[in-house]
Amino acid sequence: MEELKDSPILVEVYKSANTQPAIIWASSSSVYGLNSKVPFSERDRTDQPASLYAATKKAGEEIAHTYHHIHGISIIGLRFFTVYGPWDCCKRFYMY
Secondary structure, three states: OOEEHHHHHHHHHOOOOOOOOEEEEEEEEHOOOOOOOOOOOOOOOOOOOOEEEEHHHHHHHHHHHHHHHHHHOOOEEEEEOOOOOOOOOOOOOOHO
């Protein structure tokens, strides 16, 4: 939920900067929600989130798109799938 509050604040600060390099937006494969098609495609629907986390990530993507459309800000969105590391949960369904 903090993401929905903080993202517009950060982009507003960015808008006033003298130099504006591209913003890289971190999203998640969770935005594909209840989509049963595998493998996912960037063109697949993302309007059926399966969790609050997925809904906030999708809302963040829409905020980024709107800022690009209205203000011409260069925003690149990345939808991460599996992120490995010490904090990763080892009991994910695709690991079996």
